[in-house]
Amino acid sequence: MLPTIARDGDVIIMIDQRKLPVQEVYVRCKSAAHVARAINTMVIRGAPAIGVAAAMGIAIGMRRSTATGTQKFASEFYKICEMMAATRPTAVNLFWAIERMKRSFAAAAEAGEGVDEIKARLDCEAEAIHDEDVASCRAMGAFGAEVVPLDAHILTHCNAGALATAGYGTALGVVRAAVEAGKRVAVFADETRPFLQGARLTAWELMHDGIDTTVITDNMAGALMSQGRVNFVVVGADRIAANGDTANKIGTYGVAVLAREHEIPFYVAAPLSTIDLRTPDGAHIPIEERSAREVTHVAGSQLAPDGARVWNPAFDVTPHAFIAGIITERGILRAPYAESLKRAFQPHVGALV
Numbered sequence: 001m002l003p004t005i006a007r008d009g010d011v012i013i014m015i016d017q018r019k020l021p022v023q024e025v026y027v028r029c030k031s032a033a034h035v036a037r038a039i040n041t042m043v044i045r046g047a048p049a050i051g052v053a054a055a056m057g058i059a060i061g062m063r064r065s066t067a068t069g070t071q072k073f074a075s076e077f078y079k080i081c082e083m084m085a086a087t088r089p090t091a092v093n094l095f096w097a098i099e100r101m102k103r104s105f106a107a108a109a110e111a112g113e114g115v116d117e118i119k120a121r122l123d124c125e126a127e128a129i130h131d132e133d134v135a136s137c138r139a140m141g142a143f144g145a146e147v148v149p150l151d152a153h154i155l156t157h158c159n160a161g162a163l164a165t166a167g168y169g170t171a172l173g174v175v176r177a178a179v180e181a182g183k184r185v186a187v188f189a190d191e192t193r194p195f196l197q198g199a200r201l202t203a204w205e206l207m208h209d210g211i212d213t214t215v216i217t218d219n220m221a222g223a224l225m226s227q228g229r230v231n232f233v234v235v236g237a238d239r240i241a242a243n244g245d246t247a248n249k250i251g252t253y254g255v256a257v258l259a260r261e262h263e264i265p266f267y268v269a270a271p272l273s274t275i276d277l278r279t280p281d282g283a284h285i286p287i288e289e290r291s292a293r294e295v296t297h298v299a300g301s302q303l304a305p306d307g308a309r310v311w312n313p314a315f316d317v318t319p320h321a322f323i324a325g326i327i328t329e330r331g332i333l334r335a336p337y338a339e340s341l342k343r344a345f346q347p348h349v350g351a352l353v
Ligand code: MRU
Pocket: 045, 046, 047, 048, 091, 157, 158, 159, 160, 161, 164, 165, 169, 170, 171, 197, 235, 236, 237, 238, 248, 249, 250, 314
């Protein structure tokens, strides 16, 4: 499996996703601030991977703390959590992971643990977040593979693969599991302007696994569908609101509209950590706007005139009515999502397919 993020003592190692596929360069983050910068500048990206990186960054940040008293240690901890929370606003996995680290810290403090024990607890929590993410992806893959056609022509958008998670992937986990189950699978990867996660990352990781992959520019998806060459769409998510409205990479909404018009099932694959029951609907999801340069330039070359006004939202929202199912590690959630999403969080209900 491709390494997205790993820990080497008190250093976090990440493959630099800005440089792929041309260069395979690894970034070594030696502090929490360094990890926060890596998230903000997209060295690492993808909702689950962002959450995992933040948790690991908090753990190494506290490992490196020289505070001996619990009060100073606590104040450093909450500052680091704040710094992580300010990196990117849309992927709710980031805030979910920070919450988990805070709960772990609070439990240790309540138990009267000293600084060294708290450090050990935070390490364990970060490791659990990492390992659970891989397990969730595997489970999502198994559920999702069931609904992939035997002879599948799958369109995906952005990169919701091993690189966007701790490993295996959400949408691409479904692709991988379908291949492993013996289905014939060919993937169309939207290039995904402006950051080109599809052309650069999805194509790279699928080709690495020997999966049939064709890159298209975003404006080709409609033509492809109209020719009957797509029979399944699966994408990831950055935040799913309580009613099922789903924020994902900019352009996902357009793909969903096209899929609906051509009666092609449009699935979202995401772990429960991407579901945000506190956000009622898509209109309340904060959408990150990124720098104009991502639009005016490609790989350092200028395309648009100097001073051109730019709008660069990193995500859009697909209304829940366009979604055939939400593939999670607990099973496939179906409409009405207001009920199925809530039910997915209830303990002891078994698989929800
Ligand atoms: O801006 P990015 O690259 O972090 O956006 C990533 C996406 O939109 C992914 O589709 C989403 O995070 C799901 S990743 C499993």
